[in-house]
Amino acid sequence: xxxxxxxxxxxxxxxxxxxVDGFSAAQHERVVSGDLDLAILYSDRTxxxxxxxxxxxxxxMLVGPLAQRCxxxxxxxxxxxxx
Numbered sequence: 001x002x003x004x005x006x007x008x009x010x011x012x013x014x015x016x017x018x019x020v021d022g023f024s025a026a027q028h029e030r031v032v033s034g035d036l037d038l039a040i041l042y043s044d045r046t047x048x049x050x051x052x053x054x055x056x057x058x059x060x061m062l063v064g065p066l067a068q069r070c071x072x073x074x075x076x077x078x079x080x081x082x083x
Contacts, residue, residue: 008017020027024041031039031050040055041047062076 005017005019008015020030020036022030024039027036027039027041028047028050030036032048062081
């Protein structure tokens, strides 16, 4: 985010951004209540009446100690890990 502020200032000189860190659920509620104009959230659920635009897709990695040689083939599903 530190590199975003100067770009926003250059392109939109009248914009006064304020960057707020917090949990997605809390930031979502702040947008719904009007306390925030927009938010960048991590969410895998429907956000109700708010319009959304996906920004990116992340790869998640399963890691463990080298001594255990996490040789998992095929990789476990999230469902299997959560059981």
